[in-house]
Amino acid sequence: MKNFTDRVAAITGAGSGMGRSLAIRLAREGCHLALADRNAASLADTAQLAQAAAPQIVGAPLLITTRVLDVADRAAMVDWAAETAAQHRRVNLVFNNAGVALSSTIEGMDYTDLEWIVGVNFWGVVHGTKAFLPYIKASGAGHIVNTSSVFGLFAQPGMSGYNATKFAVRGFTESLRQELDLMKCGVSATCVHPGGIHTGIAQSSRIAPNMVGFMLENEQQGKDDFEKFFITTADEAARVILDGVRKNKRRVLIGRDARAADWLARTLPAAYQALVVMQARRMKRLAEKRARRAAQIDGRRV
Numbered sequence: 001m002k003n004f005t006d007r008v009a010a011i012t013g014a015g016s017g018m019g020r021s022l023a024i025r026l027a028r029e030g031c032h033l034a035l036a037d038r039n040a041a042s043l044a045d046t047a048q049l050a051q052a053a054a055p056q057i058v059g060a061p062l063l064i065t066t067r068v069l070d071v072a073d074r075a076a077m078v079d080w081a082a083e084t085a086a087q088h089r090r091v092n093l094v095f096n097n098a099g100v101a102l103s104s105t106i107e108g109m110d111y112t113d114l115e116w117i118v119g120v121n122f123w124g125v126v127h128g129t130k131a132f133l134p135y136i137k138a139s140g141a142g143h144i145v146n147t148s149s150v151f152g153l154f155a156q157p158g159m160s161g162y163n164a165t166k167f168a169v170r171g172f173t174e175s176l177r178q179e180l181d182l183m184k185c186g187v188s189a190t191c192v193h194p195g196g197i198h199t200g201i202a203q204s205s206r207i208a209p210n211m212v213g214f215m216l217e218n219e220q221q222g223k224d225d226f227e228k229f230f231i232t233t234a235d236e237a238a239r240v241i242l243d244g245v246r247k248n249k250r251r252v253l254i255g256r257d258a259r260a261a262d263w264l265a266r267t268l269p270a271a272y273q274a275l276v277v278m279q280a281r282r283m284k285r286l287a288e289k290r291a292r293r294a295a296q297i298d299g300r301r302v
């Protein structure tokens with residue numbers, strides 16, 4: 001797919017971050033949009049921003065539809081895909097972008113948290129792919145874009161739930177791409193691996209209490225430290241993703257951090273883990289030092 005003008009794209013997680021930036025960039029290119037998010041207010045804001053970014057073509061306004069849903073809800077996703085095909089009369093692209101983050105040890109992990117992240121990050125991608133595939137195939141020219149992560153390339157302590165879902169998205173999407181190649185049906189697929197991107201994901205992440213004292217000083221410091229790794233803007237990430245679709249890439253890496261992680265995981269496929277543990281030990285010592293300093297300050301105040 002070399003250009004997006006007059007195409008129809010469905011985007012999940014369109015209310016914030018990369019989903020919002022994809023919507024704005026696609027609208028700017030004259031692509032009609034079906035936007036979904038679980039957050040109604042931020043979804044409406046994105047629709048407005050996208051409409052404002054759309055080229056002013058007299059007589060052919062851009063059609064932007066919205067749907068509030070939870071991507072983990074299979075029936076809702078199937079219904080949204082049918083609704084999108086009916087409203088827009090075709091669907092060319094789906095960006096299975098919605099995602100959440102969880103920080104927890106495996107030992108202390110609550111099954112509810114694990115089921116939550118698997119529901120959104122993995123099942124959400126499966127539902128979006130399966131619900132939209134028949135319509136995208138019927139359009140004759142389309143693309144499925146599934147968002148994994150740099151954590152779909154390498155693992156880290158405290159991130160097992162996120163790692164499991166993002167490795168799963170990678171396996172699922174690479175297999176999907178191979179099946180589509182065999183079918184020669186005009187539809188392709190790309191797996192996206194962003195590094196740290198400036199979005200709302202850190203502040204909306206769940207940090208389990210078991211991480212405090214293990215690798216983190218407290219919940220907010222964990223979220224703030226997570227954000228220190230965000231080196232690429234959401235707009236730049238959206239640009240790289242759309243460029244990857246144009247070039248029909250199998251894998252899109254976003255940011256120099258993602259490229260470095262990819263290189264490390266390929267160069268030291270098992271030994272990289274020892275390096276990650278060394279870095280995590282450093283984080284743990286730092287968190288402990290900060291906690292001691294905070295306790296001293298509190299002590300002086302008392």
Ligand SMILES: NC(=O)c1ccc[n+]([C@@H]2O[C@H](COP(=O)([O-])OP(=O)(O)OC[C@H]3O[C@@H](n4cnc5c(N)ncnc54)[C@H](O)[C@@H]3O)[C@@H](O)[C@H]2O)c1
Nearest residue numbers: 013015016017018038070071098099149196197199200201
């Ligand atoms: N930001 C990063 O550094 C980074 C790095 C690697 C991968 N990713 C992945 O990129 C994708 C986009 O995340 P982002 O960074 O833009 O985060 P974000 O938090 O800014 O945006 C995510 C959007 O998804 C929506 N959402 C969450 N759960 C949902 C659900 N159950 N149903 C429908 N919508 C839901 C949220 O309301 C939000 O609008 C995610 O899959 C994330 O895992 C992000």
